Amino acid sequence: MNQPSQIQTPSGGKMIATMVLVASICGVLIVGAFEGTAGAIAENKRIMLERAVFKVLPGAAGVREYAATAAGIQPLAAGEAVPARGVRFYAAYDAAGVLKGIAAEAGAKGYADTVRVLYGYDTKCQCIIGIGVVSMRETPGIGDKIITDAAFLKNFEALDVRLNSDLSALTNAVRVVKHGTKMNAWEIDAIAGATVTSKAVGRGINDSAQKLLPMLVPHIAELKP
Amino acid sequence: MSMELRTSPHLVSDRSVERIMKHVVLALLPVCTFSVWQYGLSALALLIVVTTTCLATERFLNRAAKQASTLNDWSATITGLLLALTLPPAFPLWMGAVAGFVAIAIGKALFGGLGHNVFNPALIGRAFVQASFPVAITTWAPPFAVHRFSEFIPSTLTLPFMIPNDNAAWIAAATVDGFTGATPLARWKYEHFVYPVQDMLTGAASASSGETSAILLLLCGLYLAARKFMDWRIPVAVIGSAVLVAWAFRLYGGEAFPPIHLVVLSGGLVLGALFMATDMATSPVTPLGVWIYGAVIGVVTVMIRYFGGLTEGVMYAILLGNALTPLIDKYTQPRVFGTRQQRKS
Amino acid sequence: MTESLSQIFISTLLTNNFVLAMFLGLCPFLGVSGRLSTAFPMGVATMFVMLVASLCAYGLNMLLGYFHLEFLRLISYIVVIASCVQLVEMVMKKYSPALFRALGIYLPLITTNCAVLGVALFQTAREYDFSQSMAFSFGGGAGFTLALVLMASLRERLQLANVPTLVQGTALTLILAGLLSLTFMGFAGLGSLE
């Protein structure tokens, strides 16, 4: 980008013309590409989201995006930003249009980088009934067991995240305990040898649930069609 | 009479690289013996395989570079023994061989051999296998198992390039009480369990083959320091700074932080401080530099143990110290005689 | 999911060091790490430009978001960053000629440093807020400087070693980078407990 300072060269007019030409070519190309691919990309994103949500909420057939704020919940259009202090969540419905559950993203710093998971929340049992990993860079062979380790995933078949009586926080914070010492429904049995990653998942879910559920649960009825 | 013409000095001391290295090997032998007594055949096989690989790699690369053999300076032997001592006793032999090869090839030969390397070769070997085989390197075996002198631990004999054999059945049959497979540091980190001091002194805790008995290590280190084959300032700085930081955390952080004996006696702190951090080629030469270097290692070790994802940080702390060595050396040049502010008399 | 500022800073400085773990800014890393005397000013200059770029990108992203012109993000980032570098260069030349002499020769090089564009792109992708972006770019720049200085000091020492001819040059630098990267793995998970 070495633009010399002598702008008043004789070719000033030509320069501007060229730049305009280049800019317009580029503009056309970019806008064309954006318009041309927008549909496919949106479709891709939808499929990916659905796949992720359906995995953590078995039996779901449709997804809608919402944002929860202190003021209540509101639907989001595709790609729309979440209002400040709000939390994005997905409401999943079965083929009959009945609310199957809520999915939301949780993340916490793991061993290498942030571990991001999507968890499915069942409104009836007030528990988490499934998780799926969105992204992580944990050590293959150790940390990435959170995707495959059956015993670990069993923690999330009914992880207790009930709210307390005034609906301000979880009755029992989600805790990760040492492998083989899980006693309560709100505890997560860590993977032996992958404690850091296990803890990241637990911490992420706890943080997210503590924030989302008190805003969401009072308005849960609004989601039922 | 033909006269020899030389320039001064005409006297030399009896110090020599071989002599220093030979004594380090000598000082490591009790540690090796203890590890074999503790873990039996598997530890012995690991020591032999890793050391042999190191020597073979050194010889092979000597030949490739068309230079005289450098085996007789004993440095490859030290690398092999130290490397084996930092690996878990049940580490598959083929992985040990990989570690040995990497230690000599990448850790040393690429830089031009002994004296030119900038990182401790043994630690490069270990860091490489730690990154490559993270599961195997954190799989511990019980000490003083019943059949240790008649049977190998199954994972030891894993076929090359294969996933390690499962040791569960062997460990169950070995009838060791309360073997959890976790090191004292890990048990603190995840359970806040305080290992009894005597277990850690006598080697009854899970650990790498050479790290278990702090007393034995200290005795061997004392021998080296007393005979001036080792810079005593480095281990003092490493352990001293680690104790100081641990003490400060314990004082202000209370029960959230482990007791000091756990910091000093567990893991590889003593082994690393005495035998790894003191590697001459990769530690500073300046008088002030060695203290800074030691302190950095001690502090970083404690930081990684307390706040990092790993339970043990000595290896990485020493490697970081190695990486900082050229900088430390550069900025701690001694004050030349005759440049001090004169005292008015 | 909100990461604290110190977490972001430590992460970009050590755990996910821009050069050693993210491979950003490799070209200058390999090129300017021969001597300590150039490595440090280069690191500082890059750190400064990264802060400026991060600042610009943050503002620009808000602007583009407001007008729904996200598809122009890349093109505007690169243009704005390049102009910013020019501007910084000019301002520096005018108000601090000493600093300009020290850093000036490195500034044009930085324009095509992917660490600078990387900061802008990653902070956008991770949806960092303003202070997080600043912590991120500061940590990234500091991490870049750290890696550069370490590498330069190691290479200076190896100038005096008998490195085999075959290994000399880029291969040696890459192996050193690999070993440094291996060393920095020890910081993995720093600050992730508790």
Add this chain to the structure above:
Amino acid sequence: MRLPFFHRAATFEHGIHPVYHKETGSLPIKRLPFAPRLIVPLSQHIGKAAVCCVSVGEEVRRGQVIATADGFVSLPVHAPATGVVEAIGVMLAANGKMVDSITIRVYEADSQEVQVRAPLDIESLDKKELLAAIQQTGIAGLGGATFPAHVKLSVPPETVIDTLVVNGAECEPFLTCDHRIMVERTQDLLRGIRYAMKASGAPRAIIGVEDNKPDAIAAIQALLPADGTITVQALETKYPQGAEDTIIYALLGREIPAGSRPAAIGVLMNNVMTLAYLGRLLPAGEGMIERVLTVAGPGVEKPGNYIVPIGTPLRFLLEQVGARGSAKEIILGGPMMGMTISSLDVPVTKGTSGVLAFGAEKLEQEARRTYACIKCGECLSVCPKFLNPSQLGLLAAKREYAEMAELYNLDRCFECGCCSYVCPSHIPLVQQFRIAKAVNREKASA
């Protein structure tokens, strides 16, 4: 007297403890016979060579001036024996160069009486006259530096000397001639010290002696003047305790600023041998015609300290002390800083403090394998100048001579040899530094 238990000798930082081999320290000084021919170089000191004032065939008396000083920084030469001038011309000197020399054939049957000038009444001389008289003795620094004594003692008017340091450390292994001088010629030494104090204006003198010579310390202590102007101080036995920087630091705690002379911190230093000869020759009006030196090493049968006439060829000297046929390496001076010679035909000069003969065993020991620097840092912990020989050696290997001088103070190195001595990799550090300095000097002059 201090209690031995609390005794702590003064010392400097760093340095080494080589094996001393000071066996000859207990043997009394003996006189050697005259060699049939003596070769007397005209330049045995730092400065301008003397001007020959005799001619071939001329008879000279022992002690007679045969060459006169050429200016201030120059010394006269006295005939070491009665005989006839056989030749005047270039001859091989110990440093391997050809230098102008006077060859004297010694009269075998002569009584060899010393010709003296009129004895001096030193008390009556003023400073200038005293210095002139000192110049006439022809004494140069006998410790090996061969700086003319009167030049060293001439203090510029603006400089104030508060202490005369008398160097009796004799830290080089094997050498014991200073030791014997202190024991046997204590009176001469103290007289010489007083002359030097007078000439330089120093109000006090400290004699520093390594604590491996308790008999020397006792001998001096018994004769010290009551006014306390001259004291003796024990020094730790450590090499290089006798170097200018280190002994002044050990005794006074002062560092000579880099690149300066001791006078900059008000100190003047002289060797015990120099002052002992000054004390002996000056009142008698004699010239420097012989000196005491140590002959030792595994290559000689009768090691000891001998009075040797200046100009005695080493071949004759070694025959007299029974040199073994296996002697392969002859060193002039001490083993740490001395130099080897290429021929046995070179003569003893004023600066020759010792002659050491080594056999083949030593050469074998030195032919050890050299390794790359393993950066053990031992050289840094022995360098009395606090240099970084490790880094200097690495730079020297890559011929970065300019950087050695600019960044790592190469020029401060005085080649004491401590770093080479301790180096486990057997890197010839001092030798490399010498080359580096020479190259830098050449570049600077070019």
Add this chain to the structure above:
Amino acid sequence: MSLPNQADQGITFDTFMEGVWRQNPVFVMMLGMCPTLAVTVSAVNALSMGVATLFVLVSSSLLISLIRNLVPKEVRIATFIVIIATFVTLTDYLIQAVSLTLYEALGAFIQLIVVNCIILGRAEAHASKNPPLKAVINALGMGTGFTIGLFALGATREIFGAGKLFGMTLFGDQFQPWVVMVLPPGGFFVLAAWLLLFSLLRSKSATEGGHAHD
């Protein structure tokens, strides 16, 4: 990057092969290192990144070559960068439309193609001085060379690091992957190993007296 000006020469096979072999951007010129190392954890990623770069390289070379006589010297580089950024944005959207999984695997490194020195280097040294066809062929060569280099790295790292190639298991279930290979240090090591191999081959052929190409 200062290649000889080849404007007056015709199109030869070497116009293409130059970038593939003699001036291979990865192994010889050491250009575009960031994506080279960051995305080569698997053969698929490496290949996709290579193809994406190839696409940007070829299309930007074409456009730049077409307007090369219109662009004044002063704004040359600025123009090039804008053009390159355009095609990168284009690629970015295309990849999103094809596969979001791939897009997430490559991450921000697609957009970082903008600052890949090969592209600007080619634009400056070749495309701005040569007619469209020749520029495109040369860019194709360079892009192919880059892709080959990336693929070599990606394949090596995937084979060692996961025991797979293109996701297919190669050595059976019991193979122990060398995890370090897919971690950052492994990237540096593998590239260094390839470089060593290349220089070993070159020194071999040099000692055997063979400068066949010259």
